[in-house]
Amino acid sequence: MPNPTAAMLVIGDEILSGRTRDANMHYLAQELTKHGIDLKEVRIVSDDAPAIEAAVKALSQGYDHVFTSGGIGPTHDDITADCIARAFGAHIDVRDDARALLQAHYDQSGLELNEARLRMARIPDGAALIDNPVSTAPGFTLGNVHVMAGVPLVFQAMVASVLPTLTGGKPLLSQTLRVNRGEGDIAATLTAVAEEFGDVSIGCYPFQINGVFGANVVVRGTDGSRIDAVTTRLAKELGL
Amino acid sequence: MPNPTAAMLVIGDEILSGRTRDANMHYLAQELTKHGIDLKEVRIVSDDAPAIEAAVKALSQGYDHVFTSGGIGPTHDDITADCIARAFGAHIDVRDDARALLQAHYDQSGLELNEARLRMARIPDGAALIDNPVSTAPGFTLGNVHVMAGVPLVFQAMVASVLPTLTGGKPLLSQTLRVNRGEGDIAATLTAVAEEFGDVSIGCYPFQINGVFGANVVVRGTDGSRIDAVTTRLAKELGL
Structure with missing residues (x-):
């Protein structure tokens, strides 16, 4: 049986402008190779809702798994979660399970769970949370799309949370x-x-x-x- | 007037398998930003003809310029030039101008212009050659697609050959x-x-x-x- 296939979608103006050099693609490529999942395509798009939605739809239909990186923080340019929800026609709002995780985290650190931070609890209906042992705010899996943070330490922790749940093939x-x-x-x-x-x-x-x-x-x-x-x-x- | 837009297509199994970390994307992103051309999307695909052709067609239609990296050497896995030709419906064969460049180069270095090396003179009809001051074998521009080598030193030299010929906008x-x-x-x-x-x-x-x-x-x-x-x-x- 052939190995499962995967694509990656990197979201971020900072990479396309040359300001930041992407580190997550190379990391994911190595991890997938070890796990027996064949990375077949990578796309990098800007923080632009139609571009993100179109890429998610195309890659989700074309491959067994899609891994995204970036755009799930608390600021105005973090639009990935809403784009993924729209691509799947799923409803999205602050979800109780994600809010509870954030509330516990910010209570412990003495910070306020303000409106901006609450954006990180926006999770589409039907999505499974991805554990974030580094900074708590979760990623999520909706359909065959695994939505993860762009900060490399957090991205790597989320990959470690997700990969063991996926059926791999033969390592390359x-x-x-x-x-x-x-x-x-x-x-x-x-x-x-x-x-x-x-x-x-x-x-x-x-x-x-x-x-x-x-x-x-x-x-x-x-x-x-x-x-x-x-x-x-x-x-x-x-x-x- | 808005800046011209661009996409990049990186071709190479070695990047998708995690063996090699791509360096050309970050370099091109920085150069385009300085030149006032907005890099809007990057795709990385494997050494697979249908994948390369489909990506070239989509990106060529979607953006003002497409820059490709990789797959124009002398070995059996170098299939980019033929894929670009097919994407544009152009005839491709060893072309006299490219052959003359290679012949002069290998005469000088005392090496034989054998069948494998002659593959690097396969250039689609209608394409303009891109100068390669590092190792001679040229890239080419066909339509709005600029086809360049994957070896970073050569890629950078080809970018330096092509960029001054393109109308830029305002630097970002x-x-x-x-x-x-x-x-x-x-x-x-x-x-x-x-x-x-x-x-x-x-x-x-x-x-x-x-x-x-x-x-x-x-x-x-x-x-x-x-x-x-x-x-x-x-x-x-x-x-x-």
Whole structure:
């Protein structure tokens, strides 16, 4: 059976303007790979309601899971929860279970659960809360969409809360051969081996360090013994 | 007149598997912002022809410019040029102008322009070549799509070749206020000021360092004096 598929939707003007470098995509990619869920597509859109809704709808229909990052805080530019609700035609308002979590948290820290903070308790009907052990305000899962915070520490904690609840497939395994020759020298060998072993993927990623050209050849698949076989074969053919 | 809009398409299994952390998106975002072109969306897809073609078509229709990264090398997994050609219904083959560039380059370095390397001279009819001062093999512009290499040094050189040929708008300017209070404390003030000044955007990006919560409030727009006015107003209202 093929692995489940996933897409990620990153929401944030600060990334598209180049102010902030996204860290969550790389983290999620690694975690999904370990869990046997194949990340097939990532989209980054701005804090714009129609753009968010359109992307959520498209990705939710196209993949088994969608993971979103960003836009669920207390300020006016945090519009993700409302957009997800609209994409699913779900009603959204402050929900008692989320409010209770926030109330307990702010009581303990001596802060007021004011109107802005209460926005973080806006959860669509039918959604399951995602635990946030870092700063309490929960994420949520609605349908196949997992809605999480953009702050990397919180995002990572939410991924840790969600992933164990999802059925994974076979982890994607890989081996890398570093070749100190240009891609053009080894391309024919890679093509021949790739055609012979159709069940593994062979990727070639060139690099240039101090004027020297080389390439990392990465063999990927879910069957460790096949990856070993292909890697051994490539090493022999490439004279490594 | 509003600024031209742009999207980016990153092509690469190695990014979706978490093996490599993309560097080109952040670089392009910063360059476009300086040039007055608004980056509105980024998509990352795998080395899969139908996925690449579908994304190119959608982004090419939705935005003034599309910039792609990755998949134009000499190996079997480099399929971007052919996908772009198909997306535009253009014929593609080894083109004489690109072949001449490569021939001169490999003659000089004493390497053979073999079949694999010749793949890098596959350029769609009607496309304009993008100069590659780093490693010669050119990118190309077809319609509103600018096709560039994935290796960061080469990508950056190609961006430097292309950007001056594009009409930019007003650079996006920004000022940042660092606030050592939680977002929930300042959200009401931000909302009020954002509603009063509709022509600038106010973003709020929380951070947590050593257990202390704070936020960077970023004021963005194309009119420096308006940004100054809003930043001064926010600083006063927030007691900074």
